[in-house]
Amino acid sequence: MRSAFDSLSDISSRLRAIRRSVEPYFASLRPICFLDDMTVNNVLVDHSDLQGIIDVDFVCYGDPSMTIGTTLAHIAADVGAAGRFYGEELIRCAAPSRDAHRAIYFYSSLWMTGFLATAEAAGQAQRAAELLQAADAMLRIAEADLRG
Helix, strand or coil, X not given: CCCHHHHXXXXXHHHHHHHHHXXXXXXXXXXXXXXXXXXXXXXXXXXXXXXXXXXXXXXXXXXXXXXXXXXXXXXXXXXXXXXXXXXXXXHHHHCCCHHHHHHHHHHHHHHXXXXXXXXXXXXXXXXXXXXXXXXXXXHHHHHHHHHC
């Protein structure tokens, strides 16, 4: 049986390949000011309808797709299937190009590797296994974007 560390190494290798594929996209970006923390912890939702955004004290300059990727990772790590609609709606509203879509899943996979490494270091085998599956699923989406 493979250890989570071996799996993390595999995920990291795949993540590096995706990173290389999004370099032209990153190089083409002009920094844009955007709210960088729209994760599920900072939105108010009532019966699946977005009611408001809280904690708007910081913004970033760069790729607004990053916040979508970060949010997807937090949903996968902390909420699960019940929150998936929020991430899907963020993507739908953003209407990203294929390159931006791949970048979104690069960002989400990058965050997932951090969550995975933390779970592994804490000896949380079950959580690490769940996070590994989520990271793999996100990387598969990015890899599918590469194939067109």
